[in-house]
């Protein structure tokens with residue numbers, strides 16, 4: 257007589273037989289034959305491996321329905337998009353790891369059109385001949401910054417690289433030691449400069465740099481002066497930096513251009529929206545900068561892009577750099593950017609129309625009311641396994657914008673009981689990440705905190721809380 261494991265193994269039908277089952281054929285209809293064959297093979301292997309580990313009940317046969325269900329679950333899991341929507345309740349409005357700026361519907365529609373239909377990307381409709389792709393956004397960028405010329409590349413790191421590589425190849429560029437920053441994801445000003453073929457000349461000290469430090473560093477080998485906005489940290493206390501206008505005057509006395517890397521670079525005055533000031537490209541250009549670079553997907557609230565605005569002769573030289581071709585943006589980026597820039601033409605509507613600005617300006621009282629309204633839904637989802645409370649928190653802008661300026665916000669704090677509170681917080685955080693639309697918060701002092709500043713789609717959010725499974 258066979259032992260139960262051998263009997264159970266023998267009861268498993270062949271792959272070919274299983275692929276002929278009606279329910280499996282239905283799966284093949286939906287997912288295609290190759291994926292279904294792979295899934296069935298993997299499920300069979302898993303079944304056999306399980307039999308090796310623990311012997312089955314005597315006379316346990318092959319459960320066909322269970323097998324089909326397991327295949328279906330495997331296929332659903334494996335064909336799900338890797339890039340999925342999440343709820344950003346981290347308290348960081350522009351979260352680089354969560355895709356930075358959210359874009360308005362207008363931008364999404366423009367992108368869909370550009371993706372699915374031929375467009376005049378590099379084609380002049382008036383003359384009927386070849387055009388320049390950046391022209392679609394140049395008129396908006398010049399209007400919004402006061403610059404006479406503009407161009408667009410893949411991101412601000414590329415913009416800095418291309419500007420330096422064009423204007424200072426094999427030459428020297430003095431930069432203040434207080435501005436030799438690292439942005440998350442290994443963007444370091446000294447590294448970008450050396451890769452751009454530019455020799456960095458460090459001037460001043462970490463906390464204080466004076467005009468004489470720059471003038472002492474200028475030599476016949478100098479090609480430009482550069483200023484970098486220390487966007488993700490603040491030098492506080494006994495500090496000194498040289499303002500743009502003084503530095504521009506010095507550069508121009510030596511017939512050198514001033515390049516300013518603004519990092520974020522908002523196109524409107526944030527103070528008009530009750531937020532702390534962030535320098536605008538218009539201000540920096542008016543102070544005398546010749547080239548200004550900034551990101552498309554930070555405060556501007558558009559797609560990932562690097563914007564270069566400034567003096568037309570310099571912008572033209574940058575445009576002609578062969579590396580521009582390697583760093584150029586595609587039609588989807590241009591479509592989204594054009595739609596977002598157009599919104600800036602109507603500042604009165606901007607706050608409602610641009611998600612980044614809408615989230616940053618949400619009144620704390622409104623977020624507090626939302627937290628109170630949602631608390632019962634959290635409490636019932638936790639089923640007594642953890643406690644929840646509304647909590648006042650500080651949101652930050654993120655992506656290196658306004659590092660020290662935190663905005664008051666409200667959220668929900670969840671914590672487990674017992675002595676191992678910090679381990680429990682990790683488990684709570686994981687349970688929220690496992691929801692159908694993962695909820696990303698942060699853990700602080702043994703508490704899982706969700707800042708509701710960026711919570712939209714509230715109904716969907718509340719509905720899926722019922723799926724929460726706390727261990």
Ligand SMILES: *Cc1c(COP(=O)(O)O)cnc(C)c1O
Nearest residue numbers: 411412413487518519520551656
């Ligand atoms: C964010 C930032 C960059 C890099 O911009 P990306 O668009 O992320 O490439 C460069 N410089 C400064 C000062 C920044 O803040």
